[in-house]
Amino acid sequence: MNNKEIVKKFNKEVIEQTNYETFKTLMHPEFINHTAPPTANGAEGMWYTFHTILKPAFPDLVVEIEDQIEENDKVVTRKIIRGTHLGKLFDFEPTGKSIKINIIDIVRIKDGQYFEHWGINTLQSLLSELKQGK
Template sequence: MSKLKEIVIRFNKEVIEAGNHNSFSELIDPNFINHSAPLNSQGPEGMIYTFNHILRPAISQLTVTILQQIEEEDLVTTRKQINGILTGQLFDVQPTNQPIKIDIIDIVRIKDGRYFEHWGLNTLSSIVAQLKDIQKSNTLD
């Protein structure tokens, strides 16, 4: 396995799955840009905030499963899933205590062994919308 793919796997396991702040500091460039985030949260702070204040508090037993990786020059594309149990509030969706699965495709540019740029697509917004619809219909019954 290539060094770049190993960096991405390490980030997913140690930062997203385990919430390790030291690993985040080691693996993220201070000038990191997340092109998929809102303009005011494209830096490193926005990235760690998403994991530690949105996903990890809402999803217990959180795991990241790497399904496929493709490397080209300094870019690594990863198809993965975040799985867990929705035991906390996720945006304005109340806990369901049911399994949740978020499908993700990330492209990461690695520079000097660190995340330098990120582009990504995921199913989180559609999952949240579906859960809101289910919760809304359950309150109408």
């Protein structure tokens, strides 16, 4: 499996399906998430985000990969997470609205596993919209 396929598998099986077995297989023991808060920069912090925050809030969550660029051991992915706000998201009660989160990730692969991650996303914009009742 090449690096782009590893990232695609992660997005489909881990983020969409919250498959913990795939997650464990794809995460390097020394994984660092450079985008996460310092207390959650390891693999379990990433799992917590998908399994405990996003999936319960958006049970029909889908990841659409728009673009992928691979260079050496890094894969850059531009993607969209879509879903319906059917569960509580932080302090926001379900609205039943369709949501969209734009994301750009850079993942460094080592030994066929996620070794490092950097990313930007529009989750803050979504939270602002929910706060304003949009």
